[in-house]
Amino acid sequence: MTGNIDLDQVLHTFIAEARELLEDMEAALLRVGGEADPRESINAIFRAAHTIKGSSGLFGLDAIVAFTHVAESVLDRAREGAVALDPALVALLLACGDYIGRMVDAVERAEPQADPGADPEGAALVQRLRVHLADEAVPATQSASASAAIDGGPARWHLSLRFGPDVLRNGMDPLSFIRYLATLGEIEQLVTLPDAVPGLDALEPEACCLGFEIAFLTRIDKAAIENVFEFVIDDCALRIVPPGSQVARYIELIESLPEGPRRLGEILVSCGSVTAHELETALHVQAASAPPRRIGAILADQGNVAPQVVEAALAKQKQFKEARGGESVRVDADKLDRLINLVGELVIATAGANLAAKRTRDLELIERNLTLAGLVEEVRDSALQLRMVKIGGTFNRFKRVVHDVARELGKDIELVVSGEDTELDKTVVEKIGDPLMHLVRNAIDHGIDSPERRAERGKPATGTLTLNALHDSGSIVIQVSDDGGGLDRERILAKALERGLVEPGRTMSDAEVHALIFEPGFSTAEHITNLSGRGVGMDVVRRNIEALRGNVAIASEPGRGTTVTVRLPLTLAIINGFQVGVGKSVFVVPMDVVDECIEFSCEPGQNYADLRGQVLPFIRLRDLFEVAGRPAGRQNIVVVKHAGQKFGLVVDALLGEAQTVIKPLSKMFAQVRGISGSSILGSGDVALILDVPLLMQGAQEARGIPALQAESLPAGH
Amino acid sequence: MGTTSSLLRIDGELTIYRATELAAAMRTALAGVADGDMLELDLSGVTEMDSAGVQLLLAARRSAIESGRALGLTARSAAVDDVLAILHLTALFGDTVAQTH
Numbered sequence: 049m050t051g052n053i054d055l056d057q058v059l060h061t062f063i064a065e066a067r068e069l070l071e072d073m074e075a076a077l078l079r080v081g082g083e084a085d086p087r088e089s090i091n092a093i094f095r096a097a098h099t100i101k102g103s104s105g106l107f108g109l110d111a112i113v114a115f116t117h118v119a120e121s122v123l124d125r126a127r128e129g130a131v132a133l134d135p136a137l138v139a140l141l142l143a144c145g146d147y148i149g150r151m152v153d154a155v156e157r158a159e160p161q162a163d164p165g166a167d168p169e170g171a172a173l174v175q176r177l178r179v180h181l182a183d184e185a186v187p188a189t190q191s192a193s194a195s196a197a198i199d200g201g202p203a204r205w206h207l208s209l210r211f212g213p214d215v216l217r218n219g220m221d222p223l224s225f226i227r228y229l230a231t232l233g234e235i236e237q238l239v240t241l242p243d244a245v246p247g248l249d250a251l252e253p254e255a256c257c258l259g260f261e262i263a264f265l266t267r268i269d270k271a272a273i274e275n276v277f278e279f280v281i282d283d284c285a286l287r288i289v290p291p292g293s294q295v296a297r298y299i300e301l302i303e304s305l306p307e308g309p310r311r312l313g314e315i316l317v318s319c320g321s322v323t324a325h326e327l328e329t330a331l332h333v334q335a336a337s338a339p340p341r342r343i344g345a346i347l348a349d350q351g352n353v354a355p356q357v358v359e360a361a362l363a364k365q366k367q368f369k370e371a372r373g374g375e376s377v378r379v380d381a382d383k384l385d386r387l388i389n390l391v392g393e394l395v396i397a398t399a400g401a402n403l404a405a406k407r408t409r410d411l412e413l414i415e416r417n418l419t420l421a422g423l424v425e426e427v428r429d430s431a432l433q434l435r436m437v438k439i440g441g442t443f444n445r446f447k448r449v450v451h452d453v454a455r456e457l458g459k460d461i462e463l464v465v466s467g468e469d470t471e472l473d474k475t476v477v478e479k480i481g482d483p484l485m486h487l488v489r490n491a492i493d494h495g496i497d498s499p500e501r502r503a504e505r506g507k508p509a510t511g512t513l514t515l516n517a518l519h520d521s522g523s524i525v526i527q528v529s530d531d532g533g534g535l536d537r538e539r540i541l542a543k544a545l546e547r548g549l550v551e552p553g554r555t556m557s558d559a560e561v562h563a564l565i566f567e568p569g570f571s572t573a574e575h576i577t578n579l580s581g582r583g584v585g586m587d588v589v590r591r592n593i594e595a596l597r598g599n600v601a602i603a604s605e606p607g608r609g610t611t612v613t614v615r616l617p618l619t620l621a622i623i624n625g626f627q628v629g630v631g632k633s634v635f636v637v638p639m640d641v642v643d644e645c646i647e648f649s650c651e652p653g654q655n656y657a658d659l660r661g662q663v664l665p666f667i668r669l670r671d672l673f674e675v676a677g678r679p680a681g682r683q684n685i686v687v688v689k690h691a692g693q694k695f696g697l698v699v700d701a702l703l704g705e706a707q708t709v710i711k712p713l714s715k716m717f718a719q720v721r722g723i724s725g726s727s728i729l730g731s732g733d734v735a736l737i738l739d740v741p742l743l744m745q746g747a748q749e750a751r752g753i754p755a756l757q758a759e760s761l762p763a764g765h
Numbered sequence: 766m767g768t769t770s771s772l773l774r775i776d777g778e779l780t781i782y783r784a785t786e787l788a789a790a791m792r793t794a795l796a797g798v799a800d801g802d803m804l805e806l807d808l809s810g811v812t813e814m815d816s817a818g819v820q821l822l823l824a825a826r827r828s829a830i831e832s833g834r835a836l837g838l839t840a841r842s843a844a845v846d847d848v849l850a851i852l853h854l855t856a857l858f859g860d861t862v863a864q865t866h
Contacts, residue, residue: 211816216781222816226851240852245820247828248792253784258820260852 059155062103064378066152069096070145071444077138077145078447090133093141094123100148110270110290112151114203115170119144122180131180139455142448144173160271202233203291205273207262208301210244212283213255220280222258229276233266381474384435391424391431392622392709398424399706399730425707428622436618437477439517439526440468445481446488450513453492460499460510461492467517472524472618479596480526480616483589487528487612488513490586495530495610505607507531523598523640524618529611535604537561543570562602566590597638597724599690599741625708625727627735628686629701630669631677634735636708636727637697641688641740645702648683657685657696666696667743672722673736690740697743706730710737770803772839776810779818779845787818791825800833809840814848822858 073096080089097120104112119141125131133141147170207229211222229235241259245251266273270288277286289297398421405417443465454461496502496511503509514529537558544550544564564570568587593600598616617623617638624639650657650666657664666685669675685696710725717723724739773794775787791804798804804825811818822838829836838858841849849855 216784216815216817221781223819223848223851230851235851238851238853240819240823240854240857242823242827242857245823245827247831248788248795248824249828251788251821251824253788253817253821253824254781256816256820258816 059107061378062107063152063156066100066103067149069100070149070152071441072096073145074142074448075444077142078451080133081135081138086133087127090123090126094120094127097123105290105293107155108270108288108290109151109155111170112148112155114291115144115151115174116148118174118177118181119148122177125180135455137180139452140173140176142452144177147173202265202267204236205264205266205270205291206289206293206298206301207260207264207273208285208287208289209262209277210259210285211256211280212285213252213257215256215280215283217254218283220283222256222260222280225277225280226260226262229262229264229273232268232272232276233264235262236265237263379434384474387431388435391428394424395428395622395707395709396728396730400732401730403730428707432473432622435474436471437474438468439470439472439477439524440465442477442481442484443468443515443517446484446515449485449488450492453489457493458498459492459496461496462510462512464512464514465516466514470517470519470524472616476524476596476616476618479592480614483592483600483614484526484528486586486589487614488515491528491530491532491610491612495532497533501533505533519618520615523615526614526616527611528614529609531609534606534608534610535562535565535602536606540564559603562604565602566600594741597739623708623710623737625706625737626686627703627706627729628669628684628697628699629703630673630699631675633673633675634703634729634733635669635699636706636735636737637686637688638737638740639705641690643687643689643694646685646687646696648685648698659687659694659696662694664694664696666698668698670698670700672743688740688744690744693744695744697738708735708737770805770837771798772805772807774807774810777812779808779811779814779821781815781817784817784821787821788824791821792828795825795828795832795834798829798834803835803837804829805837805839807840808838808845809842811842811845814845819848819852819854826858
């Protein structure tokens, strides 16, 4: 062996790239229907499938190879124009992409490979793919052995066995392994190699020197074949060439065996694994170009992989990457998280150093510390930037959802995406997927009416679902809009009364009524479909979004459509905070909700202030958190704005703006309402970060409006 | 056939347990065969054969051919037939001999 590479690492890369390729394939499949000239997209789909097949082969992922091969063949026909990529075939190929994705997932979880021929789902897909293949001949690039792939029929494997000298002495009989193998399939051809058996004079009668070349027809997979030889594997060189392998793979086999190319070539031909012509051509080509031994060669040494196949596949992957444009480095998410954590600590330490410097009144030290603080801030921004990803990737996933769900419901829906370049923290992106998915499904299911209903209302038959993202003062705003029927105020109210969510006779604004759909157990769907409408949806969506320190609002116009607006922080790690003092405690208000600060003034006994003629409800933090001591002589109000409403927080001191690294609260404090996390100040003290949306509910209660939410904060008074 | 032949009859097991003993017997038998003549093995009494036995037959065949002699199997028990069939060796050993059963 020329070197040692970490196969796990390579496999990991394969998995990541296979997923990217599947995404590309899906994107191309989804756009192909709307294109005047779909050739480029069809090519892209074919290339993706082809590359996945090629690189799967490198890792002996034969189930993926076999399955993808069938899909690739269909795509090949589409490329030739022999098969039309109509919506039905697109749907089928999308399902195939999913299936390959699941096989890749299984590889990642190191699960044994399911044989798609045996798996009913895989077999059904192959069956449906075959319809498009008709009686197409086996593609020319395949060797003669590429017979029936996995359509339930057996596949043709080539096994090359060389038993070691100790096999017989260890009580193993090669013959019995072959007998056992024969029970698992059909030994179509077998050549016993007498080459290594010397004459009687030189023979050590108890040392085994037998070898076999076997053409084996079976339904079992590679692992199962290897299992046959499990007990003897240390003493036996076993090489397996999977069904449908390229001739190059046999060339490698020939080279790796001691018998010499001419002799083995004949044997392989006699096994029917390759044709004489293929062999000659391949050997000739190979002699002409001696390939450099690189990663492929090492791989080939470890597994039984032909260097040409490896090279070709790697080159293809490289090409593909280049085509994707832009240079990038793959970094482990864990490493990135560690960096962010360290930067967080650095920010805290810098704040501490600044404080200490100020106390010394040494101007130079203070100045230098400030320079340092400026740099740390830049480092923090760049580090956070590393974790920023565009939301476009998430949006694109919904193209698929819209396509599938609309099809299922018999609706015609177009997805319009805008703001896909808007960036947000990777951790936020990962967590927003599910809630968004629910909102999108909900919009398709409940929002957009059937084509007939739309026609009645004089709308175009094709409904439009819009996903939009934008940055707004330290938050990312994601909007899911539909041009459907809008929310039915009366029905929501009726349902809310029935469920006891509102008291009868109360007048409520439209916004308040609409907000009811986020209540637990609320669902207005008259027909429960299998997509949504189980009444578990919207409240879970709200809870998930709030767990990300975000919020969700809904706006709807009868007959015109509904827009759900999700507002999320850009990052979960560090915020710009506004520090306020109450007694000896320090609280942090996220800067992006702080509107202004005013001097506290109010009539005794009132819990609202006068903000330039407007009523401003407020909460006394001292009372809310039961801070000991008497209020300072001059108190202040921090006016915060959330979801279009303002309210005040009464505090003793305004301490100013500061970088705040968020540390989650331990589970012990999970019951504490109104606090979203903690942070360590430069002085080493702990500050609590206020959860403004929750406090606002408290403010509404204080104003005499019953909180809409089931769980509410104790009133501030 | 213009050749004369000697006969070696092997009974019982043709396996690893007797491989050394049988190899010696074959060597001796082959040494007694004149150039251009054939050593015939009568395997009708073989009750069991394993890979070691197969290997022994292959080695004997090579020795015979390399020394200008020939090796033939005049008679084979079902056990021998079975193994040769599995390993696709019937033709290799069968082409020099007439079946006796």
